[in-house]
């Protein structure tokens with residue numbers, strides 16, 4: 415079977431070097447290999463989100479577990495949460511709050527836009543909230559939120575600021591210490607380019623203190639205080655860590671740091687510009703407003719005459735997998751991920767496949783126009 419290029423907004427393509435690390439032996443979760451490899455993975459994670467002190471966690475699960483863990487470990491009894499929602503995954507944060515009975519309010523950005531920082535300023539001025547949550551990049555709407563500005567507003571207000579970086583961390587800058595972010599949560603399968611299977615969190619010292627100040631939380635596996643001793647000394651036992659997946663995560667963080675964070679962020683920006691220039695050339699527009707476009711995925715509007723299922727299945731035949739619209743956006747858009755360890759050659763292959771697909775569907779455009787537009791940017 416021909417291998418397909420996976421350009422959904424996560425999982426992203428896994429580099430052979432990371433895949434190979436999955437075939438290392440399964441070692442004891444409390445043995446000497448993990449004693450060395452887990453801490454160095456966590457140290458790399460902290461470096462990637464610019465967190466000098468604080469604690470990192472990698473636990474078997476996915477991004478949604480990391481979302482739950484962030485809330486469960488910081489929202490104390492009687493406290494109120496403010497959810498800044500830029501789409502489906504912001505709303506999921508609110509659903510998790512509702513599930514655990516946490517009092518919360520949601521403020522949403524306009525369609526295709528993030529919550530305006532001025533709104534956050536106003537809402538949090540009265541000291542009503544203990545925890546503020548924002549998705550960095552919402553994978554439904556493609557909206558990239560100004561988390562740096564949010565952080566600046568929240569500094570000194572004594573609130574815990576949680577950022578869902580599932581579609582951003584490791585691909586878009588997130589400076590926890592400098593921007594006043596208390597928790598970055600993410601998962602392995604997006605900008606790290608590792609296979610799915612790990613919930614990842616980095617907590618500032620303040621966030622760890624917050625958890626310590628809470629007497630009990632309605633969680634067992636998700637209790638970060640149960641995991642902390644294992645993260646510091648993996649020879650201790652709480653629940654069996656997925657050792658092979660941790661080995662792959664280590665490799666993926668090593669790839670990130672070897673590339674260099676600044677270079678990696680610039681590469682993501684350039685890839686996004688190249689892909690969007692090509693898509694525009696082919697007649698597409700985007701759901702997301704220009705100033706909120708994310709470097710990690712594009713949410714692309716279909717034009718009349720382009721059927722979602724037909725387009726995506728033909729593109730699949732041509733070697734590329736993209737995602738449809740999520741929830742109420744199904745059928746109106748397709749979503750194309752451009753995150754992780756995507757190479758220039760892969761981008762050009764994808765755009766060529768896209769042009770072939772449009773051609774086969776009878777769409778009129780100048781063949782090669784998209785590719786040329788992308789190449790001009792990639793070659794800068």
Ligand code: PMP
Nearest residue numbers: 476477478503551553580581601
């Ligand atoms: N947050 C965001 C921004 C996401 O994109 C996703 C997954 N698409 C999640 C959370 C949930 O992650 P998972 O599917 O790994 O549970």
